[in-house]
Amino acid sequence: MPYPSTKPPFRADHVGSLLRPKPLQEARAAWKTGSLPHDALREVEDRYIIAAIARQEDIGLRAATDGEYRRAYWHYDFVAGLNGVELYEPEQKIQFKGNVPPLGHALRVNGRIGWSKPVMLDTYRFLASHVRSAVPKQTIPSPSVVHFRGGRQAIDRTTYPSLDGFFADLGEAYHKAVGAFGAAGCRYLQIDEVNIAYLCDPEQIAALKARGEHVDNLLGIYAAMLNRAIAGKPDGMTISMHLCRGNFRSTWVASGGYEPVAEVLFNQIDADAYFMEYDTDRAGGFEPLRFVPRGPKIVVLGLMTSKTGVLESKDDLKRRIDDAARYLPLEQLALSPQCGFASTEEGNTLTEDQQWAKLERCVAVAQEVWGEV
Template sequence: MSQRSEAPFRADHVGSLLRPPALVEARARAAAGELDEDGLRAVEDAAIIDVIALQESVGLQSATDGEFRRSSWHMDFIYRLGGVVRTDELITVAMHNKQGSGAFTSAGIAVTEPVRLTEPIFADHFDFLAAHVTSATPKLTIPSPSMVHFRGGTKILDRSVYPDVDQFFADLSAAYAAEIAALAEHGCRYLQLDDVSLAYLNDPAHRAQVAARGDDPDHLHERYVAGINAAIADRPDGLRITTHMCRGNFRSSWAAEGSYDFVAEAVFGGLDVDGFFCEFDDERSGGFEPLRFVPPDKFVVLGLVTTKSGELESADELKRRIDEAAKHLPLDQLCLSPQCGFSSTAEGNDLTIDEQRAKLELIVQVAADVWG
């Protein structure tokens, strides 16, 4: 066994990181009209330079910008697609944690014109990241195309624009293909498509919600796999693409439960990415048995370290669980990461920046012990 020189890496992470207090304060001042765009950008730049240094100092081979320029891991991107507009109708997702229940809310979305890429999205974010890494591979995270549809379902479509739903999915994939090509031109060689839909659809409660809004809960994941595959089919040589599939992450809460069994064959066996970041931090995630569908040329990054609390996992327990996973997929196809980002939205999860660092250091240490 050995460490890897291309993504995904033996010790990796999902992408978002806790916002430092100075950035939180700057965003609040900008929202109140007390700080202009240039002032906010300067604070973001400084925070990103620091968080790149954090990732490299703990020994990670990939570095993101922590998603520090975003409010949300996905909605900031989706609203910038041509044909997609923000609406006054709220998207509300029920969230749960050990203390009770809450909700993630966002402005709604509607598709009022043909979907297209009007300009590269987050390319400037990547450029800044790439200019400031020294040892790590710069990694960009964007929501998968599935999320444009999944957040509202087919009812978000203006049917005078898309009487044929298949044309919507074709246009969506084409827009993403253009985005991926543009990012590659900027030098991106590690891209992650974040996707909660493929994990949510394992949960009977969420499949019931999909049925109630008029979509097909039994085959929607297959349509999403086909859409992602169409989007990435012509990716340039040398661009590594992974997907992250979690069950929700908002202020240390989650939205869905259940193993990957329902989608495993179609997703692990059919999704043409280079690696899968999978959530396996607690009993909500089920067992490792679905990994038997992963082909020999793909990697699974085991999300064994929770980002939902600051309690530090035992290195020995992580190694034991890696051994369990290796009963279903060869050890050489496995890697290690947190189960999700530390701050999928600007609010962040319930742990400190020091606790976040300790978890990243633990992942690097365990990966070195396991894979050399």
């Protein structure tokens, strides 16, 4: 059954983050050094977020984000706002593939996890108050972010002698967060879940085992946390999941097709839609889409790369959509870039003009393939 065109995700959609305009980058740098007050930074952010919303609407996108312009990271800014979670600078930093500096911060749990502060609710309300025609879309990181990189050694043993309590509290905090966004009027919420995609990579599994993590049921644990979070949504809210294999200054972390996680991902997690990285061979083929149940669940094909400015041809995109439709009916498919354009404030190695050209191409192809955006 086709999904209603009034309900997200839309035939042409996008993951969320946008390249920061240079004046915004300069303002954030000045704020970090203490030479620009936070109120002044907020004014700059507001101005460029309003402009980004208008640009998304003008090119025909039916969902708009704030570009994540108020964040330094796609994930840390949100989860560091939870009770018991601390952002810090570790001695051993996360290194992406390629010649880029390592990620500068990490997370650790130093107390009981909970949701008592309105993390990013004000940013959602600002977004919602400035859309004209688009549906405001809020993005948050998955709860698995708090566990995957640091694992047992980054979680205070006095607070959590057993990880069962940690996972339960984390799922409950997210349940409350989803409910809070719903109460604020959010009807399109995306959970960025990169770590389930990392579980498709044998190297990532080996690294988890090497540091002593129990990985046998990790996918099931993450699925249960996600379902507890999703259970907090009100009627009428669409929750999508975004899966990718790392995105930092146009580099990546993991490889591997979705086959090892597909059955759980599509049939045991209660998401309405899935934004799936498919811009390179590192993500494997479309065969795992056969596990998607026939009906209202949607897969948004991330066929356009956000890592370079090379503009994909319409013919190539249509051919790959046809390939995917061999495993999942066309009415259950949509199109987007494979990830955001700036998962961190530094952004990927393409220009703003190239970014907008890709989003315009996404809209044009969706119109030609499905007859709607």
